[in-house]
Amino acid sequence: MAKIGVLALQGAVGEHMNQIKLLDHEAVEVKTGNDLCGIDGLILPGGESTAIGKLIERNDLLAPIQALAQQGIPMFGTCAGLILLAKKIKGSITPHLCLMDVEVERNSFGRQVDSFEVALAIPSIGDDISAVFIRAPHIVTIGEQVEILATYEERIVLARDGQFLGCSFHPELTDNVRILQYFIGMVNEFSKVPR
Ligand code: GLN
Numbered sequence: 684m685a686k687i688g689v690l691a692l693q694g695a696v697g698e699h700m701n702q703i704k705l706l707d708h709e710a711v712e713v714k715t716g717n718d719l720c721g722i723d724g725l726i727l728p729g730g731e732s733t734a735i736g737k738l739i740e741r742n743d744l745l746a747p748i749q750a751l752a753q754q755g756i757p758m759f760g761t762c763a764g765l766i767l768l769a770k771k772i773k774g775s776i777t778p779h780l781c782l783m784d785v786e787v788e789r790n791s792f793g794r795q796v797d798s799f800e801v802a803l804a805i806p807s808i809g810d811d812i813s814a815v816f817i818r819a820p821h822i823v824t825i826g827e828q829v830e831i832l833a834t835y836e837e838r839i840v841l842a843r844d845g846q847f848l849g850c851s852f853h854p855e856l857t858d859n860v861r862i863l864q865y866f867i868g869m870v871n872e873f874s875k876v877p878r
Pocket residue numbers: 728729730731732733761762763764766789790817818819820
């Protein structure tokens with residue numbers, strides 16, 4: 684059983700917690716540095732990246748999360764969470780956690796009212812994966828090590844950079860747990876690495 688932290692400052696926290704529990708893993712809400720102790724993986728949920736970024740700083744979580752990343756702990760960002768992970772944000776000089784080697788563009792699929800759900804075929808995960816897009820970002824450029832896992836309308840919407848997984852959409856707002864299972868696979872892989 685893995686212990687997965689969910690950054691619980693703003694956004695779709697409960698939905699991630701529920702999906703983790705549904706898969707019989709332990710889910711922990713992360714609000715302070717102490718909550719990061721002993722977690723095997725961290726999920727950064729969707730919400731509003733500017734607000735979450737400010738709360739990360741206010742709650743003194745920036746350095747502790749970056750230190751955890753340094754140890755190789757897998758991290759999964761959904762929507763705003765992807766923006767938090769990215770090393771570059773188009774049009775902004777200040778990234779947040781600055782961990783995943785991608786550049787993202789915010790709000791690339793229209794406004795809040797333009798939210799939509801599609802079924803994506805993701806070769807390494809499965810066919811018919813429901814994806815909910817809500818003022819979603821997309822990945823504009825990727826570093827050499829980054830693997831593109833899914834595109835939608837020729838835009839990168841799911842990618843992996845070693846220990847980091849980032850997606851534009853909200854898998855936690857659907858019944859489909861396949862992407863979370865893929866992330867738990869990354870967590871299990873990492874926990875087998877001798878340290
Ligand atoms: N548009 C939001 C942002 O830029 C992300 C939206 C979401 O997480 N659903 O932070």
